[in-house]
Amino acid sequence: MEAKVVKINGPVVIAEGGNFVMNEMVRVGNLKLIGEVIGLDENLATIQVYEETSGMKVGEPVEGTGNLLSVVLGPGMIGNIYDGIQRPLESVEKLSGGPFIQKGIETFPLDTHKRWNVEFLLDVGDVVNEGQIYAQVREGAIVHKLMVPYGIKNKKIVEKMEKPELTVKDYVYILEDGTKLGMYQTWPVRIPRPVKKRLPESIPLITGQRVIDTFFPIAKGGTAAIPGGFGTGKTMLQHQLAKWADADIIVYIGCGERGNEMTEVLTEFPELQDPRTGKPLMERTILIANTSNMPVSAREASIYTGITIAEYFRDMGYNVAIMADSTSRWAEALRELSGRLEEIPAEEGYPAYLASRIAQFYERAGYAETLSGERGSVTVIGAVSPPGGDFSEPVTTHTKRFVRCFWALDRDLAYSRHYPAINWNTSYSGFIQDLRAWYSENVDEKFPKYRDKAMSILEEDGKLQSIINIMGEDVLPDSQKLVVRVARMIKVGILQQNAYSSVDSYCPLKKQFLMLKTVIDFYERAKEFVEKKVAMSVILREDIVSKIMRMKEEAKTEEDIMEVYKLVQEHFKSVEEKYKE
Amino acid sequence: MAVKEYTGVKKAYGPLIVLEGVKGAAYDELVEIETEGKKRLGKVITIDRDLVIIQIFEGTAQLSLPSTKVRFTGKPLEVKLSPDMLGRVFDGLGRPRDDLGEVVASEKRDINGLPMNPYSRVYPRNFIQTGISTIDALLTLIRGQKLPIFSGNGLPHNELAVQIARQSTIKEGEFVVVFAAIGLKNSDVHFILSSFEETGASKNIISFLNLASDPVVERIATPRVALTVAEYFAFDLGYHVLVIMNDMTNYCEALRELSNYRGEIPSRKGYPGYMYSDLATIYERAGIIKGKEGSLTQLPILTMPNDDITHPIPDLTGYITEGQIVLSRDLHMRGIYPPINVLSSLSRLMKDGIGEGYTREDHPNVASQLFAAYSRVQEVRSLASIIGEEELTDVDKAYLRFGEAFEKQFIKQDFSENRNIEQTLDLAWKMLSHLPEEELTRVSKEQMDKYLKKVK
Ligand SMILES: Nc1ncnc2c1ncn2[C@@H]1O[C@H](COP(=O)(O)OP(=O)(O)OP(=O)(O)O)[C@@H](O)[C@H]1O
Ligand SMILES: Nc1ncnc2c1ncn2[C@@H]1O[C@H](COP(=O)(O)OP(=O)(O)OP(=O)(O)O)[C@@H](O)[C@H]1O
Ligand SMILES: [Mg+2]
């Protein structure tokens, strides 16, 4: 029996009749809008429609597709921009006949005309297994590996494609049971792609952002949340990470945020060079844009579309980083759909399953051994937009339970233009212990110690600030004044990092360490002289302090920092000599 | 298409009516409701088999169930479009409110518009000179931006909006101003329209007026009607359009009222959970499009209930717009106009539209230095209020002097004073000259040599 629409309430439609399964993708109404079955009750199916339903009438047909809501995974995704259900926005523009997105557009996610130069890795007679890499093509900055779909075990290849220049619609091999190994595979977005084994995370994702790499680092395969009120810098930080993090592939999801922010990435990334590969950044980036004015239900799906694509590249053995801006908009989409379904709400109107959905999402991050025996990772970094900037709301509190890094953005810091506005008192990283060994071996033995010292100076400064706020700095003894002044050096000279600066937008790890060393060694020397009662104005000589504060911009190379370091040493030598007299 | 007519409204509550036995109603379609010769407009908001719920824009006052006729038009709510709309005044649903008669329309368009494809956008980067120092130097307005004014009751947001609209210049000439009054008092509307008339600018204005005494539900449509016309002028006719929407707080309250009647589960402070998405469908209509001449810049105005910036209305707006201009009651009470609270204000698009080739080479650094210095002023002031001004260090005292000058000479400006960007930046250097040179860490040595000397 053909299913027909009987009820319409925004993006939620109820159909009567039909033989659907849960999570089946369906075509709804005369315009064949894309939808997903999210509830079944006898002969009624509840459908979440991924496009606007205005103009739809009772009695219009609903067709099943027999497939679960899935993404198409194959060459041609890199550098592309998709909507929340993986429709390429370039094709959507063409099919819409203009800049405004029309309804009912159906388009294949990959370019079907492009010919790929395929390198065949196997031959007739070889036996294949799920996850195994059978062929590869060069795409953007990486080698795109074609993997045997999940569920295929011990099958012999009986035929091989003759020509090497293939389109995504061609097959590469045919197996003994007639299965074709093609140029792409599909995967249902709501199901995590399997791996052989989870591995502990012990390598940092280097971001070039000092407050992260030095103070609150994240591991490859780790999870982080960036909560913050509007205008505190979540998007800027995510853009910075998308630009500079040392991942092989970046999946950037604009989930219910501004259109212009996606346009910014689209215009900027092709012009920027990945320092590691020398290729344009766009050649390692995939964008998913379901902006705030696009349909809410596709926003709900966009997160899953993005993470499934990320897992696919992980399975090839790559380090993938995924940014979701903002997970709060995704949670709100859940809330809105839940409301339309008349479910009983838990806190602030959110459905009771909010926490478990957030947990499931972050659980898809990790460092793993893949089915083909490679090592790959998915690092997940989610922005959170708490109403009123109040972190006690449900999305922030639940997210906090499931992530290991918490980079808390602070409105006061943002107002005073301290960027990135990551609050060093309320932020944390659960990876500091796990990454100590890596930093000691790969940057400098003393790195962890210096970091701890800097943190303790900031902490002490925090306590002193509350005294200063009541009585002024003058009441403090010199030893404490020194702490306050050095803390200021750390705040202005190290923590603040201008994303627009041509020099300082990215700060290499070695430079981070040398800057830290310069400040901390300054402190240690200065302390000696404070104990010897040397005047503060002599110790904190204006030009020296100013050199330290400006070294992030003015010292362009490691040698330049060492110059500053030497200056500091000389300064103290001269203080020492004067003091001796 | 055959228009179907029904009688026998079953229920009426708030602005909603329920009708049964309807065949072929379309979701979101426009409905005409007639009671005793009086016509109203509504739209279909739920369909459940043959039962339909309709929201009436003019409300249900004096509607009687048996005598009401309901006609389904088969179309969404549309607005007529024509180049001749310039200089005209319409009501909140786009019907003429002046006595110049019906618009001879070249076409009609659904007021909800369609989402703009992010792939089709052009990233905005062209400076608009508003002639207001605080905005031009520190919160630069960019063509195609959505930059709201967060105000409070009784603060001079209307004056500021009028001044921005009157003084704004771009290389290509004048703006077309689309003015949407949403639940405004007659006196406010009068002030705004007559200010434009005085300068002879009113031929470039298209107004859509929903006054405080007009139906509440109509307010849901007013910004959309205005934006549909604005899009037509920007993207079909190629004008640079500035849309002033005043007061978005009234819009949000209408949305809350309606949500309440629909029995929806509210989120914060009774506002519906979808208010963010709903507001986004309004604000995201600003922008610039590839291959099109014009641009659509939005200047929404809202009054923060209790001056509270964390209230859902300013909060959700700030999460969508590209920055905000926040007005301060404190500055207003100290007689400073425009009373812009620099530190809590922000223009997110200024970074790519200022500096060499756009405004002046020193602009980014000067702005950054002013922000840093003024934020230090706040700390020094709170310290001074505790330990007394005399106890402050010399540097801190310099900051106090800078703060005073900055507020009284730089921020403060006459309602009709129009400063160009050169004047504004020179004035900024003059303010910075109150500080010792060592404190100016965000500007370069060369810039100090070049500009500081000039003003000293
Ligand atoms: N590292 C940085 N360097 C320079 N400026 C910054 C930095 N971080 C943030 N900013 C400034 O803060 C502004 C707001 O940042 P951003 O747009 O990232 O905020 P957000 O937290 O994403 O806000 P929303 O929740 O509204 O999207 C930027 O436009 C920029 O001016
Ligand atoms: N005490 C005052 N001192 C200076 N200006 C004032 C004062 N009171 C009102 N104004 C000016 O008059 C204008 C209009 O004030 P009005 O009385 O309409 O405010 P309101 O009705 O309280 O505010 P709203 O209309 O926004 O709710 C304001 O923009 C303000 O600039
Ligand atoms: Mg953002």
Ligand SMILES: [Mg+2]
């Ligand atoms: Mg008033």
